[in-house]
Amino acid sequence: MGGLGSATVTITIRVNRFAPRPERSEHHADSRFRKASSPFGSTRKRPRGRQWRQEYTLRAHPHDTVLDCLLAIKRTLDxxxxxxxxxxxxMCGSDAVAVNGTPTLLCTAKICDYARQDSLDDGFRRTLPTADPASGTRSPIKPGSTTAMSPAAAASAAPASSTPHLGVIELAPLPGFAVQRDLIADIDPMLEQIKRLQPYLQADGVLATTHDGKADVLEYLQKPEQLAKYELLSNCIVCGLCEGSCPVFAGGEAFIGPAALVVASRFINDSRDDATQPRLDAIDTADGIAACQSVRACSRPCPRGIDVGEEMWQLTTAVRER
Ligand code: SF4
Ligand code: FES
Incomplete structure (x- = not known):
């Protein structure tokens, strides 16, 4: 949208919303008739609730991020x-969602890069006026309203009638994870899988000593080429974008997932770590690296520039050759 320069535009954000149903009582939760939620025997429950789509139209600057727009919506519309x-x-990786179906961080997605000029009339039912199913209250939201403005748009506000419409951006929670509410995915399974692979340095615990009996402070010195083997991997922010892109991950019950394996690889490639063999054993399981199908969809979205698919392939080779 280079032609728009710094002009104010309107943008429509279409959000897949979800409001969980209140938890059932302990009596029902412990019922012997309750089915396991997965054929792999996981007891993790996927929340049930009400789903609907909601549109918000607001004024913004073309270089605003989707996060800027959501903050403006939250402050002034809903x-x-x-x-x-x-x-x-x-930097923190906490705002991973699907933007137009692609796993992306809300704070790095500029609206000028993601707005699409497709029709607003997509045949989906809209909720008007919008009710909050959790509280049962009705909010004064009018999809199509242009009363909200991002801070950048507010600084150069033009009358809404004279602003061009940039298009539509669709938002949904990160694929592959259970949704907790609206755009918030439950990332606990990913964190549990990472914990399972012991994401910390494991050395023998015995400090080397110099010839005169003092602690050898140079013991963990590394050469630049040793550091280069894992330095990029240590930049992983556990955002889950690679897991959301992986067609096999789907909640981590059949596949431990690329994020956990990247963390494992970070320590396998660290010359200071003494647990390489146990780490390779830990990922040599049916739900470990063997479950990776080398689709390499995980490489594209990594905000830290990690070629995740290549790392999966390197781990596959390391497990085979050990
Ligand atoms: S490897 Fe990249 S995409 Fe995957 S969790 Fe880490 S930072 Fe996110
Ligand atoms: S909010 Fe921290 S990475 Fe987007």
Whole structure:
């Protein structure tokens, strides 16, 4: 949208929303008639609730991020909209969602790069006026309203009638994870899988000593080429974008997932770590590296520039050759 320069535009954000049903009582939860939620025997429950789509139209600057727009919506149009973020600078990994179906961080997705000029009339039912199913209250939201503005748009606000419409951006929770509410996915399975692979340095615990009996502070010195083997991997922010792109991951019950394997690879490639063999054993399981189908969809979205698919392939080779 280079032609728009710094002009204010309107943008429509279409959000897949979800409001969980209240938990059932302990009596029902422990019922012997309750089915396991997965054929792999996991007891993790996927929340049930109400799903609907909601559109918000607001004024913004073409270089605003989708996160800027969601914050403006939350402040001025709909305080019930739920999403997660922290740093707003692509550093914490907490705001991974699907933007137009592609796993992306909300804070790095500029609206000028993602807005599509497709029709707003997509045949989906809309909720008007919008009710919050959790509280049962009705909110004064009018999809199509242009009363919201991102901070950048507010600084150069033009009358809504004279602003061009940039298009539509569709948002949904990160694929492959159970949704907790609106755009918030339950990332606990990913964190549990990472914990399972012991994401910390394991050395023998015995400090080397110099010839005069003092602790050898140079013991863990590494050459630049040793550091280069894992330095990029240590930049993983556990955002889950690679897992959301992986067609095999789907919640991590059949596949431990690329994020956990990247963390494992970070320590396998660290010359200071003494647990290489146990680490390779730990990923040589049916739900470990063997479950990776080398689709390599995981490489494209990594915000830290890690070629995740290539790392999976390197791990496959390391397990085979050990
Ligand atoms: S490897 Fe990249 S995409 Fe995957 S969790 Fe780490 S930072 Fe995110
Ligand atoms: S909010 Fe931290 S990475 Fe986007």
């Amino acid at each position: 305080p019930t909209l739920a999403f997660r973020y922290s740093c707003a600078h692509g």
